[in-house]
Amino acid sequence: MWRPAFNFTNTGWSGVHMGSEHQRSAGFGVGQSQRHVPNTPEVSIRDPPGSDHCRGRPQLRSVPFWSCVRLGQEHSRATGTRGHNRHAPAPVDCLNLKKSVLISCGGGHTSVLTKGGVVFTFGSGRYGQLGHNSLRDELRPRVVGQLWGSKVTQIACGRHHTLAFVGPSNKIYSFGCGEQGQLGNGVKIDQSVPLPVQLPDQIDDQKIEHIFAGGNHSFALCTLGQESEKRSNNLWSSVGKVTQQAIDEEIIDKWISECDSKSWKKGQKEITKMFSSASCLNGSFLDKSCDKHYQTSPKQSGLDFSLVQGAFRKLSKKAKVLTEVEAVVHHTLLPSLYEEPIGVEGLRVYLVLPELLRVLHKQHRRTDLTEAVAAAILRLHPDKLQVLGDCWSSLKRSVMTKHIGVWKKALSVILRSEHILRTRDPGIKHLLQVLGHLHRANQKSVETQTVPDSTFCMEEVHFNPIFLEEDVKLWRLWSKQDVDQTPAIFCRYPFLMNLQSKINVFNINAALTKNPPNNRQRTGMWPFDMFPVAAPAPFFELRLRRASLIEDTFHQLSVAYHSTFKRSIVVYFDEDATLTAVYKRDYFLHLFDKLLVPESGMFMYNDTNTLAWFPAMPRVEEKRYFLFGVLCGMALYNNNMVHLPFPMAFFKKLVNIKPSLEDLREFSPIEAGSLQYILDYPDDDVENMDMTFSVMWGDVVVELDPKETGKLVTSANKKEFVDTYVNYIFNQSVEVVFEEFRKGFFKVCDMDVVEFFQPEELRGVMVGKENFDWETLKQVRTMFCYYMTEAQSQIYPKPIVYI
Incomplete structure (x- = not known):
C-alpha cells in the first residue's frame, strides 16, 4: 500500500511512498552525474541510471545508450549479440522517429515514453518489470500493450519494477518485482502486467505531479493548494532533470547589448560554454513546427535554417562577440569533435557552422576557420561522412547554395590572394575535398532540389596555362592514388573551373599525349646534347x-x-x-x-x-x-x-548524363508534348485514354514492357511509362x-x-555558336599567349574559345 510519507511545510507539497524503508536514502536522484554523449544534444536524465547501464535522451528522435549488457537492457541491433558490453553510446535504431520524450533505467531494464503517451520497455523481464504479461527478456523495444491508449505522461524505473503515471486520470500503474511492497498493491508479490496502485484515500482530492522509483521503493509527489502547476514546474526544473541551454536570439541579444566589463566577462563565459559544446550546437535552432525535430533522419536534419541564419546574422553585429565565437569554435570546439558522432543529430554541428563561416566571409576575415572546419568534416568516419552527405542532399536549394558558396568563397579568396605555391597545401586540398563531397551530394538530390552545376563554378578565378600544365601533370601522375601525401589537384574537381580553363586543360592534356615528356631527341653535339629538345610530334x-x-x-x-x-x-x-x-x-x-x-x-x-x-x-x-x-x-x-x-x-x-523528357522535346516537340499531356492529365481520367506501354519508333511498334504485353497506362504508372518511353528512344533503341x-x-x-x-x-x-564576341576572343588569346614560352607555343595547339 502507498502511505503518506512527508509534508513540505508551507510549500503546498505532500508525498506518498511505498517499499523498503532502508532504501529511502536514494532520494530523487539529485547528485547523479550526467554522462556525456559525444556531439549529441545534451540529455535529460529523468532518474538515476540503471545499475549497469545508462541512457540519455537527446531532444529529438533517437536514444543513445552505453552499458554492461547482461540481460538485454539494450536492444540487439545496436549491441550486436546479447552478453556483449558497450563502452560508448550507440543509438537504439528501433526508436527512431517514435518521438521519445522520456527515458528511465532500471537495474536490468529500460522504459521509454513517447510524446503520444506510448510506453516501450526492453531488457530483463525476470520479475515482470517489462509489463508484457511474461517473464521473458526483450532484446528490442516493445510496446506495453496494457497501457495502450492510456496517455501515459510519466514513467520511472526501480531496480526491478516500473511505474507509469496516467495524467488525465491521475492514476499510477506499477508492475515488476513487489517483494518489498514497492508496487503499492497491498501484497508483496510480483506482477507482470500494469495494474493501478492503491493510493491513500486522503489524497483523492490532490493532484499527483511526479513519480519516482528507487531501488526497491516508489514515491509520488502530490500538490496541495491552488498554485500546483507553478510549484510543479519549479520543483521539476531542479529535481531529477538536467537541461541543456540552447543558443537562441534572446541570449545573443544579451551578448551584443552588454557594455560594461563585468557583463562582458559573463558573456564570454557563456560563449565559451555554449560554442565549445557540440551537443549545445546540435540541440539549438531546432525546427519544432509539426514536431519536425522528432523526425530527424538523413533526409530531415531537424534544423530550422532561418533560425540559424538569423542567429549568426545578429552575432555579426558586434565584432568582439563574433571574434570570441570564432576563437572558441576554432580552438576548443573543433578539436573536441568526435569522429563517430551518435546518430544524425550528432552531425548537425557540421550543418550549423557554415552559417558562422558565411558571416565571417562577409566581414572579409581570414579563411583559417573555414579550412579548420573542412579538416574536421574530413576527419569523420567514412560512414558518418556518408550520412552527412545524405543530409546535404536533403537541404533546400537555397540552403545548399549558401553552403556551396561558403567553401567556394574561401577557396576563391586564397587563390586570388595567396602565393601560387599555397595552392598545393593541405588546407586547399581540404576545401576541394569538401566541395567534392557537396557536389556528389547535390547529384543525389531530388530533381526539384538539385542546385545547377554552374553554382559550383568559380567564374572569377582564371587559371593561367602554366599552372594548369603543372596541374594536369600531377593529375596524370596521381590518377590511381589518393593518399594523405597527394597534393591538391584541381583537375579532380572540374566543376569548379570555368569553360576557358576546361578548354585549356583539354588542350594541354592532348598536347602532352601527342608529345609526351620522354619524347625527346638530342642535338648530337656535346655539350649541347646535355639539353634534349622536343622531337617533332x-x-x-x-x-x-x-x-x-x-x-x-x-x-x-x-x-x-x-x-x-x-x-x-x-x-x-x-x-x-x-x-x-x-x-x-x-x-x-x-x-x-x-x-x-x-x-x-x-x-x-x-x-x-x-x-x-x-x-x-x-x-x-x-x-x-x-x-x-x-x-x-x-x-x-x-x-x-x-x-x-x-x-x-x-x-x-x-x-x-541521363537524357530527359526535355531532350525529347528538343528533338520531337509534338511527341514530348503528348507525353507531358499524359503526366498532366487528371489521375481519374488516365485509364480512359486506353493507352498501352508501347511506342511507334522507326516504323515499328515496340512493347516497352516485354514481360507484360498490352500493359495499360494508369494514373499509378504514367510516370513510369513516360520515363520508359524516353529511355527507349535515347538509350535502349540505339544501344548497339x-x-x-x-x-x-x-x-x-x-x-x-x-x-x-x-x-x-x-x-x-x-x-x-553563331554569335562570337571577337574582342573577348582576342583578349583571351592574348592572355594565353602571354603565359606561354616560345617552346610551349610550338608544342601546344592554339586555344580556341567558344563564346
Whole structure:
C-alpha cells in the first residue's frame, strides 16, 4: 500500500511512498552525474541510471545508450549479440522517429515514453518489470500493450519494477518485482502486467505531479493548494532533470547589448560554454513546427535554417562577440569533435557552422576557420561522412547554395590572394575535398532540389596555362592514388573551373599525349646534347581524293592502328603535298556536311529534318558508327568545330548524363508534348485514354514492357511509362550503334577529360555558336599567349574559345 510519507511545510507539497524503508536514502536522484554523449544534444536524465547501464535522451528522435549488457537492457541491433558490453553510446535504431520524450533505467531494464503517451520497455523481464504479461527478456523495444491508449505522461524505473503515471486520470500503474511492497498493491508479490496502485484515500482530492522509483521503493509527489502547476514546474526544473541551454536570439541579444566589463566577462563565459559544446550546437535552432525535430533522419536534419541564419546574422553585429565565437569554435570546439558522432543529430554541428563561416566571409576575415572546419568534416568516419552527405542532399536549394558558396568563397579568396605555391597545401586540398563531397551530394538530390552545376563554378578565378600544365601533370601522375601525401589537384574537381580553363586543360592534356615528356631527341653535339629538345610530334596522315571523300576516309581509318588516332592530323588532297591547316579545316567541314545529310543513310531525322539521331534499325554496317566516333573525336582533339545537328541528349550521353523528357522535346516537340499531356492529365481520367506501354519508333511498334504485353497506362504508372518511353528512344533503341560511336570517340579523346564539360559546354566546344564576341576572343588569346614560352607555343595547339 502507498502511505503518506512527508509534508513540505508551507510549500503546498505532500508525498506518498511505498517499499523498503532502508532504501529511502536514494532520494530523487539529485547528485547523479550526467554522462556525456559525444556531439549529441545534451540529455535529460529523468532518474538515476540503471545499475549497469545508462541512457540519455537527446531532444529529438533517437536514444543513445552505453552499458554492461547482461540481460538485454539494450536492444540487439545496436549491441550486436546479447552478453556483449558497450563502452560508448550507440543509438537504439528501433526508436527512431517514435518521438521519445522520456527515458528511465532500471537495474536490468529500460522504459521509454513517447510524446503520444506510448510506453516501450526492453531488457530483463525476470520479475515482470517489462509489463508484457511474461517473464521473458526483450532484446528490442516493445510496446506495453496494457497501457495502450492510456496517455501515459510519466514513467520511472526501480531496480526491478516500473511505474507509469496516467495524467488525465491521475492514476499510477506499477508492475515488476513487489517483494518489498514497492508496487503499492497491498501484497508483496510480483506482477507482470500494469495494474493501478492503491493510493491513500486522503489524497483523492490532490493532484499527483511526479513519480519516482528507487531501488526497491516508489514515491509520488502530490500538490496541495491552488498554485500546483507553478510549484510543479519549479520543483521539476531542479529535481531529477538536467537541461541543456540552447543558443537562441534572446541570449545573443544579451551578448551584443552588454557594455560594461563585468557583463562582458559573463558573456564570454557563456560563449565559451555554449560554442565549445557540440551537443549545445546540435540541440539549438531546432525546427519544432509539426514536431519536425522528432523526425530527424538523413533526409530531415531537424534544423530550422532561418533560425540559424538569423542567429549568426545578429552575432555579426558586434565584432568582439563574433571574434570570441570564432576563437572558441576554432580552438576548443573543433578539436573536441568526435569522429563517430551518435546518430544524425550528432552531425548537425557540421550543418550549423557554415552559417558562422558565411558571416565571417562577409566581414572579409581570414579563411583559417573555414579550412579548420573542412579538416574536421574530413576527419569523420567514412560512414558518418556518408550520412552527412545524405543530409546535404536533403537541404533546400537555397540552403545548399549558401553552403556551396561558403567553401567556394574561401577557396576563391586564397587563390586570388595567396602565393601560387599555397595552392598545393593541405588546407586547399581540404576545401576541394569538401566541395567534392557537396557536389556528389547535390547529384543525389531530388530533381526539384538539385542546385545547377554552374553554382559550383568559380567564374572569377582564371587559371593561367602554366599552372594548369603543372596541374594536369600531377593529375596524370596521381590518377590511381589518393593518399594523405597527394597534393591538391584541381583537375579532380572540374566543376569548379570555368569553360576557358576546361578548354585549356583539354588542350594541354592532348598536347602532352601527342608529345609526351620522354619524347625527346638530342642535338648530337656535346655539350649541347646535355639539353634534349622536343622531337617533332608524329602525325596521323590522311591522303584523300575530294571526289571520294567519305570512302577514302573510312578506308584509311579502318586500316590504321588505333594508337595513331591520338596524333595530330594532317590532310593531303589529290596528290597535293602542301602541308597546310586550311586543308584540315576544309576536310572536317566538307566531310561532316556529307555524313550528316539524309542520303548518307547513317541517321534518322526529326519531322522538320533539323536534328539527327541514331537509328533503331541501321542501314549501314555498325563499324561505320565506330569510325564516325573516331572522326568526331579527331575533330575535337584537333580543335576543329564540325557540323553535328544532334539534340542535347547526344552530348549528355557522352558525359554520362541521363537524357530527359526535355531532350525529347528538343528533338520531337509534338511527341514530348503528348507525353507531358499524359503526366498532366487528371489521375481519374488516365485509364480512359486506353493507352498501352508501347511506342511507334522507326516504323515499328515496340512493347516497352516485354514481360507484360498490352500493359495499360494508369494514373499509378504514367510516370513510369513516360520515363520508359524516353529511355527507349535515347538509350535502349540505339544501344548497339551508339556504343560503337562511343568506343570510336573515346579511342581519340580521354573520357575523364571530356567529362570535365557539361553537355551544353561540350556542344559549344564541338559545334560552336553563331554569335562570337571577337574582342573577348582576342583578349583571351592574348592572355594565353602571354603565359606561354616560345617552346610551349610550338608544342601546344592554339586555344580556341567558344563564346
